[in-house]
Structure formats: C-alpha cells, structure tokens
Ligand SMILES: O=C(O)CCC(=O)C(=O)O
C-alpha cells in the first residue's frame with residue numbers, strides 16, 4: 001500500500017505541475033486529455049518521465065503480481081476448479097522479453113468536476129460512463145469515493161474503499177476465458193462530491209497471441225452459488241478465440257471511456273485522441289441523432305418514414321404490411337415489375353435481443369438511414385446502435401456497397417463503453 005500511496009503522491013505533483021507530456025495521437029501510453037478527465041497510461045516497454053520511473057516501475061510490478069495471484073486463486077476456487085496457473089498463462093510472459101510492450105497497463109486517472117454540469121441531473125461524472133474493462137482483471141485504488149458497480153440484480157452499489165483497500169473487477173477477457181463463470185463487472189464513476197478525484201487502475205490484459213480455450217478444463221463445471229449469485233457455464237462463450245481477435249470484437253462495439261469523448265459532447269467538441277474509427281462514427285451518429293430528434297416521429301403503423309433523410313420512400317418497414325408486400329410482388333411481366341425489383345431490396349434488421357423487423361429499401365439507401373429508422377421504431381437514438389453485416393461494421397456504406405441482398409440480415413448491435 002505504501003507503494004501505491006507513493007505513486008499517487010508522485011502523480012499528484014505531476015498533475016499539479018502539468019509536467020506530463022501529452023501522448024501523440026494513436027499512442028498506447030502517455031497522457032490523454034479528455035474533457036473533465038486526464039488519463040496517464042504507463043506500460044513497461046514505453047518511455048516514462050524520469051521523475052516517475054521508480055514509483056511507476058514498483059507500482060506496476062506490485063500490482064501485476066497481485067493481479068496474477070488473484071487470478072490463480074480464482075482458478076482454484078471450487079466453482080472454477082482449474083489448474084492453478086492456467087488463467088494467468090493468458091497474461092504477458094514475465095519478465096517481458098526484449099523490445100516487448102506490455103499488454104497490461106497502469107492507468108492513473110484524474111477527474112475534475114465541471115463547474116457547471118452539462119446535464120444537471122446526471123448521476124455519472126463526465127468520463128465515468130458505465131462500462132466493462134476489456135482485460136482479465138482490474139485493480140482500483142482511489143483517494144475519494146465515486147466508484148460504483150452494478151449488482152447481478154441491476155442495482156448500482158457504491159464501492160467505497162477504506163484505507164489500504166483495493167477493488168477488483170473481472171473484465172471481458174476473464175468472462176470469456178471462464179465461459180461466463182466469472183462475469184464481467186459493469187462499473188462507473190458517479191458524480192464527484194469534491195472538485196477532483198484520483199484513481200490508480202491496474203489492468204491485467206491478455207497477451208494478444210494467447211489462445212482462450214478452456215472447454216476441457218471447464219467441461220464438468222456447471223456453476224454454483226457464489227454469495228447470493230448463481231453463476232453458470234455459458235456454452236455460447238466456449239468457442240476458442242485468440243485474445244487479439246477477442247479485443248478486436250470488443251473494440252468494434254465499445255467506445256473507450258479513457259480515449260473517446262462522450263457521445264453527447266462529441267457533437268459539440270473536436271475529438272483530440274482515440275481510436276478514430278469509433279469516435280468518428282460516434283460523432284457522426286450523435287449529430288444525426290440531434291437533428292433527427294427535432295423532426296416528427298413516425299406514427300405507429302405508417303409504412304413510410306416522415307423524415308427528409310429518408311427520401312421518397314427510401315425505407316419501408318415491410319413486416320405485416322400487406323400493401324408493401326403487394327408493392328414488392330407486382331403483376332408478373334408488368335413494366336413495374338422490373339422497375340420495382342431493381343429498385344428495392346427486402347431484408348431483415350435484427351436487434352441484439354434477437355427480435356427483427358423487415359425493411360424494404362433501395363440498394364443506394366445509406367445504412368445510416370436504416371439505422372435511424374430502426375432506432376426510432378425501437379424508441380432509441382441511432383447513436384446507440386452499430387450496424388453489422390457478416391461481422392463487419394457497415395455504417396458508412398449503402399446497402400449495395402455493403403453487399404446486402406434480398407433476404408439478408410443486418411444486425412444492429414448496441415453501442416457500449418469499455419476501458
Ligand atoms: O476511476 C475509477 O475508479 C475507475 C476507472 C475505470 O473504471 C477505468 O478506467 O476503466
């Protein structure tokens with residue numbers, strides 16, 4: 001704990017002096033500045049300011065060892081019952097080989113309370129949106145309360161750390177590696193009581209080349225009671241996957257709380273750092289969401305969408321609408337038959353809950369337009385959805401460009417936050 005306190009003190013000084021060099025765009029270490037939040041990511045293998053080298057080095061080594069010990073204890077717990085070291089083999093080899101960059105990261109976060117909160121009713125501090133960490137385990141040590149975790153019944157619970165205490169969260173990689181037996185922890189940072197809060201987060205991440213495949217070891221595990229929670233083996237999470245592929249899957253639908261700007265803020269502000277793909281998509285969608293919000297909503301049961309984005313009946317909800325069915329099946333041989341067939345594709349759009357809806361649209365229709373229409377049918381904002389066709393994000397394409405044909409299924413995945 002002395003090591004962590006020392007680390008915290010060193011960062012307090014650096015944040016106060018503004019002596020930390022800002023990371024260049026695309027970097028995986030250094031200082032990232034977001035509105036109301038600064039994040040310093042330290043990784044062995046990347047350069048550190050001389051003033052921090054000793055405390056960060058010691059802090060990282062201590063927390064890395066602790067995270068691996070916790071992983072070992074979890075593997076041996078009665079519900080998991082795996083060989084002790086198996087889960088820890090997913091992490092980087094230690095010591096790192098020459099030139100290797102650590103997958104795990106020590107993040108030091110400084111939150112600043114806005115003087116005038118943008119959303120007065122918000123219970124979440126800017127940059128503290130609810131999210132899941134992508135790695136194996138996260139250890140948090142903070143100087144002030146604010147951290148919350150969602151219980152299995154959906155309530156938010158304060159994680160108030162006493163002197164010398166740490167919090168441990170399971171991440172997305174650990175959930176997958178244990179086929180759901182150790183579920184990921186959804187967490188957030190609620191509105192700050194004081195003007196500033198500082199937290200140290202050690203994130204033990206999987207090595208990109210590591211293969212997650214513990215079906216054999218977990219085969220006889222059916223789950224059990226853990227406190228008040230029943231934990232279950234989820235066969236849908238059992239397919240073997242490389243850590244690098246799992247991370248790509250995660251990044252495709254999660255914006256980072258530590259890199260990407262908040263969605264609402266993104267429309268008004270210039271993104272300065274982060275994964276360009278996701279933040280730019282989010283910015284665009286947020287703008288569209290704002291402009292759509294001002295326009296009349298589609299009345300229930302109408303089959304055209306009253307929106308200028310949806311020009312000339314570009315998009316038609318085709319489910320249970322006899323007149324639309326008639327339109328796509330004109331009299332055989334009539335001139336209208338060819339024109340209509342050329343013009344419209346009938347396909348399904350499926351939400352993450354599995355429920356779907358038929359659409360009829362021109363091949364040139366932009367997929368963003370479909371997303372907006374689907375979102376409104378579901379009472380959502382378009383920025384909450386990411387369209388996927390055959391495992392690829394397709395928000396920038398038209399139906400034709402994405403290769404969507406009659407009878408195909410376009411998936412709408414929920415946009416979420418991650419670390
Ligand atoms: O600031 C905290 O306590 C939590 C931060 C966090 O969850 C993260 O960076 O992933």
Ligand SMILES: [Fe+2]
Pocket residue numbers: 131132133138187419
């Ligand atoms: Fe987190």
